[in-house]
Amino acid sequence: MKLDDTLPLMLWRAKPDMACEYTSRAWLEFTGFSADQATGDGWSRAVHAEDLARWLDCCVRAFDAREPYEIEYRMRHHDGEYRWVLDRAAPMYAADGLFLGYVGACVDIHERKLAEQALARSLERERKLRTATEEASRAKDGYVAAMLADVQSPTQAIATWSSHLREQVPAGSEAAEALEGIVRSARTQTRIIGNLLELAQGASTIRKPDPAGPLLAGVKVLLVEDDDAAREVLLKVLRVAGAEACAARNSAEALQLLEDWHPDIMLSDMTMRGDEGYVLIRALRALPAERGGCVRAAALTAENEPQVPSRAVAAGYDAQVAKPVEPVALLATVARLVQPARV
Numbered sequence: 001m002k003l004d005d006t007l008p009l010m011l012w013r014a015k016p017d018m019a020c021e022y023t024s025r026a027w028l029e030f031t032g033f034s035a036d037q038a039t040g041d042g043w044s045r046a047v048h049a050e051d052l053a054r055w056l057d058c059c060v061r062a063f064d065a066r067e068p069y070e071i072e073y074r075m076r077h078h079d080g081e082y083r084w085v086l087d088r089a090a091p092m093y094a095a096d097g098l099f100l101g102y103v104g105a106c107v108d109i110h111e112r113k114l115a116e117q118a119l120a121r122s123l124e125r126e127r128k129l130r131t132a133t134e135e136a137s138r139a140k141d142g143y144v145a146a147m148l149a150d151v152q153s154p155t156q157a158i159a160t161w162s163s164h165l166r167e168q169v170p171a172g173s174e175a176a177e178a179l180e181g182i183v184r185s186a187r188t189q190t191r192i193i194g195n196l197l198e199l200a201q202g203a204s205t206i207r208k209p210d211p212a213g214p215l216l217a218g219v220k221v222l223l224v225e226d227d228d229a230a231r232e233v234l235l236k237v238l239r240v241a242g243a244e245a246c247a248a249r250n251s252a253e254a255l256q257l258l259e260d261w262h263p264d265i266m267l268s269d270m271t272m273r274g275d276e277g278y279v280l281i282r283a284l285r286a287l288p289a290e291r292g293g294c295v296r297a298a299a300l301t302a303e304n305e306p307q308v309p310s311r312a313v314a315a316g317y318d319a320q321v322a323k324p325v326e327p328v329a330l331l332a333t334v335a336r337l338v339q340p341a342r343v
Contacts, residue, residue, distance in 0.1 A: 010085070010106035012043065013092075016099055018063055027106065032078030048074035048082045066091045066099060072113070075106065084113035145197060149339065152193045157241075157331035159186035160215040164240045214242025215331055219338050222263035223247045224254045224280060225300070226272045230323075234267070237327045243334070251280035258284065258292040265337050266297040267330075270312060271323070278315050285316040296337040300325060 011024035020043040028035060031046045038046075047055050051073035062069035068090040074082040089104030159182075166179035221243045225231040231247050238245040246261060248254040250272070257263070266284070270277040277299060287293035298319040299312035312320050321333050 010108075011103070012038075012106070013101065013103045015101045016063070018059060018102075021101070030078065030106075030108070031076060046076045048076070050074075062089070063102065072109065083108055083110040085109060148193050148197050150336070152190065152197070153335035153339070154328065154332040155186050155189045155193060156215050156335055157328045159183055159190060160241045160331055161237075161327045162186060215335055216241040216243035216338070218242070218244070219265065219334065220244045220246070220261065220263040221334060222254060222257055222261065222266045224249075224251070224266065224268040224272075224277075226250060226269065230269070230325075234325060234330065237325075237330055238334070240327075241331050241334075251276050251283065254280055255283060258287075258295065262292065263295060265334050266295050267300060267321075267334070268297060268317075269300045269323075271300075271302050277312070281312075281316040298333050298337060 008026050009024060010027035010030055011022075012020060012027055013022040014020050019040050020038055023033070023035065023038040023043060027033075028038065031038070033042065033046065036042075044052065044056070055071060055073050058069055058071045068088070070086060070088040072084060072086050075085045077083050085106040086109045087104055087106045089102045092100040092103050094100055162179050162182040166176055166183060169175040169179065216238065219242070221238050223231060223234055223238070223245060225234060225247060226249050231249075235245045235247055246257060246263065248257055254266070254268070258266070268277050268280055281297060281299075284295065284297065285293055296318050297316070298321055299317040300323050301312060301320050302323050318337055319333050321329055
């Protein structure tokens with residue numbers, strides 16, 4: 001098959017064994033090769049080393065299947081630069097159907113390829129920027145939601161305890177009016193926080209609290225406290241907020257109630273004799289989930305023992321409340337701990 005060498009095309013012809021037998025003047029001028037240098041397997045030396053294996057694989061597959069092919073690869077220019085070319089080839093046959101090899105043409109697509117790569121890099125940068133922006137937005141929403149959730153429980157607790165105190169003073173008194181104002185303000189804040197949480201987390205993902213309803217309605221709280229007076233005070237505070245509260249005097253009673261009563265929250269005094277508070281939480285966390293091992297728990301710690309909170313958390317408690325326990329702090333902690341179970 002005779003090729004026109006006057007055409008400004010980078011033409012080539014290869015035998016059935018892939019040995020090059022002809023390269024056009026344009027191909028030789030592009031590569032700077034002589035005709036002898038290109039003959040045989042010499043033409044493969046113009047292919048970039050990183051593209052050579054792919055080029056050979058494509059050629060071998062096409063030659064074996066006797067099918068046309070095209071491939072993009074970098075070919076060495078006579079000035080030493082590698083430029084992208086598009087190589088298209090098709091099998092040749094004699095009049096009697098004998099396979100003669102392949103004939104092909106290379107087209108310089110370097111500028112187009114660089115433009116495509118620049119566009120791809122630009123799109124990748126845009127994708128990364130969009131991803132980073134979305135992640136930052138989610139992180140911001142998560143931060144706002146976490147902050148609001150931290151504020152929500154104390155606000156609800158203030159409303160609950162203020163409402164209880166209002167009932168203990170004479171109606172119409174200055175104290176009653178002051179407490180009524182606190183209750184109204186706290187309930188208003190609770191509604192606002194709930195609405196903001198809906199915006200931050202999505203209306204379907206959170207439980208919107210009822211500002212006028214019991215804070216801990218339906219919540220089962222196990223209190224472990226060996227001091228009779230403290231136990232009665234804490235049970236009263238929990239029940240005022242609508243919780244179902246039950247008490248144990250020691251770890252043995254507590255573990256039995258955990259299995260029989262299935263509380264949502266456990267509060268444990270850390271000033272009980274010895275290290276009973278630590279023994280209790282370790283025993284609790286060793287239980288399987290179906291037997292209460294995952295129950296959320298808060299440690300009631302003494303203010304004069306600053307090392308206790310960190311020890312309590314390390315032992316397995318989820319939170320801590322300093323003694324003497326303030327009612328609002330206690331209710332806020334329980335409300336916060338029960339939230340994951342209620343969402």
